[in-house]
Amino acid sequence: MKKYFREISVAVALGLLLLVLAIFAPDFFKPTQLLTILTAAAPVLLAACGVALVIMCRQIDISIGSQFALCSIFAGMAAGHGLPMPLVMLLAIFSGALFGAINGAFVAGLGLPSIVVTLATMVTWREALRWWREGEFVRDLPGSFQWFGFSQSTGQIVLLAVAGVVFLILVFALKHVSGGRFVYAVGSDAEAARLAGINPRLVTFCVFVLMGALTGLAALLNAIRFPDVDPKTGTGLELQAIAAAVVGGVAISGGRGKLWGVLAGVLLLACIAPALVFLRAEPQWERAIQGSIILLAVAADGWRSRKGKI
């Protein structure tokens, strides 16, 4: 019980929010509303899982929003050129993995600090995209793009299913596959991991590549919700993903965290903005509320661990 304090407290916070909504704004639980929130949150969940893995490995990636935007645009343009959707999906995942590999090469290969490397790639990708597209939507996509060509309700279910399966695979792999355990090992103590026969650099590199691939998949799943692609998509996603991971109990100092907690964190943050609409709150408080939630979550954590020490 104590071990999962953070995961449980986030779930409780989410439950409380939903309870308040159930009492004051039952309309929130209309299927169209819930499905929209879930389909919007599913890509964020995959991105946040990628970031969570990177954080567990004691690194950080703030270029995820820019990678996300580029992958979306690539996917859109590929679909626009008539590529079949499975190929488009592979292309998005592959280009994401490539961006991750670039970050990984600098971080794991050269040993540069990840926050600086990804700060640089964040700016570079985003500005290059702006230079190239000048903000123009990718339009006139074939009918097979939105919802993979299915009807809206089938498409939503397919999207959730894909995201759900990937999420479950990650949860399973992190717990039961040696590669997943390596992530925790490297994040806890890279030197000890090395002595135990793990190659920390290789693990770190792989985690970055995996994160890129997850981001590519997330970008595609997000893009197919719409009939065209906005190049500004994913702006600020890095903060959303990091906040979700941290609120969900992933320790920024590495080595600790549960993807279930990340799921709760993503859902909590995804519900705040629409909840404010339903509770008729003034929009200018939104950012202050989000900041307070992050601070409260980490302060609670700090308070508890401090008490534990004494």
Next chain:
Amino acid sequence: MTNPIANSATFKTTPKWKKAFFSFEALLVVVLVVEIIIFNSTGTNFTTRDNLFEILRFSVVLGLLALVMTPVILTGGIDLSVGSLLGLSAIVFGKLWRDAGMDPWLAAICTLVFGAVAGGLNAVLITRLRLPPLIVTLGSFSLFRGLAEALTRGVDNVTGFPESFLFLGQGYLFGVIPAQLPIFILVAVGVWLLVHQTTFGRSFRAIGFSPEGARYAGIPVERRVAFVYILSGFMAALAALVYVAHYGQAKADAGSGYELLAITAVVLGGTSIFGGIGSVHGTLLGLAVLAVLRRGLTLSDQPAELGSILTGGLLLAVLAGEVLLKKFSSRRARVKTNAQVSQITPTT
């Protein structure tokens, strides 16, 4: 995490490091000279006295943030909230002057106090609750900007400040020297003296290298760390005053994105993001490289996106260069390469 043996090894090699550092800053000087040579041929009116002062004038606000970000990063911390705090301080100042009817200079002093208190909030969370600075300031980044928006509903724009106050940001001393320049020089000298010439300031680097080691050496780690975050808040408020005077308005979106620019300048200036290594003059050089690049490209009629792309590339190139340099100076090889994000935490 760090044992005494590793520490003593570090101390032995300090002179070597100084040397390496000297050369790292030499690298920046060369980059700067190359930039100037290039822009001299491509830019219109690049090498003129007016342009020099204009570059300096537009670097002051960012420079103040970067100067104080240096000791923050030296202690192994980071402050992502400075840009948001700049915006909030601008609003506080504007409201005190316009709505509370304060004299602008009194309002300015109150704003500086406010900035220090807001920095104190970060300091308390980081040192009392022992939370990672990255996360604390990520939260206050949203909180401060959110409060600035909430106080003004996002729309309110305080303008019409008295001429005497605006002179601080728009005026020229003797017709040539921008009025904000003396402030910047004063702060730069002050921070440099603090970090490099006092035992108090040198402890920042000790803390960044190893908080535990610093504690054993009798340094009050929490108090020193708290001090740099309070100083950071204070400086964000000072930067806000210069900003308001320069642009003649106080609005909730002031200073958006400045935290990343300030961190870029500091890191480009050779300060290790893991703390312990770095210098104030390096930061000033990093700042100059960035400012000259931005302005030179515009004077050469090149798009701003290119400037950002080059900044990103330059950051990676300089850091990669530093690592390669490290690899070749054999004795230093493995001490810091595997340093991790966790060391951003001042305490363990």
Next chain:
Amino acid sequence: MTKLLVSLLSLTLLLTGCGQKTADGGNEGGGKQITVALMPKSKGNAYFIACRKGAEEAAKELNVKLLWEGPTESDPAKQNEIVETWITRGVDVIAVAVENREGISSALRKARAKGIKVVTWDSDAATDARDLFVNQATPEGIGTALMEEAAKAMGGQGEYAIITASLTAANMNEWQKHIKIANDTRFPDAKQVALRPCDDMKDKAFSEATALVNAHPNLKLILAICSPAVPGAAEAVKQAGKQNSVKVVGLGLPNENKRYVKEGITPSVILWNTMDLGYLAVQTATALARGEVKAGDTKIQAGRLGEMEIQGDNVLLGKPFVFTADNIDQFDF
């Protein structure tokens, strides 16, 4: 130390390589050619891309050198920095789509003091900070047109919600003010029930619009006043299955909205012809620099647009254009 020198050299070569390319571009415009520096509110915004196309067309016709630069980030101080850099660079005329009236006026006054002609376009600065204002539509005109179209779409009564880019965007706050005035004076039965920011992103506008239609069961209309929000909100209405009860009206580009206009979700999209706006801005700026027009004139010859009216110191482009299912296919931008 040797290795350091090697890395230095390679870095130098890298930089010189980049620099050489810029040198060619920079030196072309020598001689007596007039330089017009044109600034949008922000780069990477579809609205201003169309303006740029028109501006380049005019620059070609008039044989002037056109500089196009604007903020790429949300920092409101960036426009000042670019204007002051242009002052140092020395251009003949500066034309700015003003993001922040109070902030930029001091920089523009400085430019005028140095003998540079100043034009504002799209949105105005303080009147003493510029020579002429190319006025595509006043905030009042936009606000009123938006409210009129909104009222038409909701039959003059009922609840509506506004989606804006951000709570701090100065021009949108100005439009909202006039929307409210028109609402109170002419359409008292219409009621604004919510205001939501979308960060100028279509995806976010979609989420906000979904929450709005579900949270306000009596909502009849979403008024989207930034361009990505119009298709975003329309898609949200469509996916929520509310095509019959909720309509979307807003300021947007025809290409992004064709689909929804034809489906009937978006009865009308409002915009002036942005290509003509960029074209007219460069025509006016050049005429001013060449001394062909001055304050007090009542008309200006503007290339393919013919003779345009000047009212006071405003060059008028005309009323905002309303795109509907009948005419939207004739436009491609």
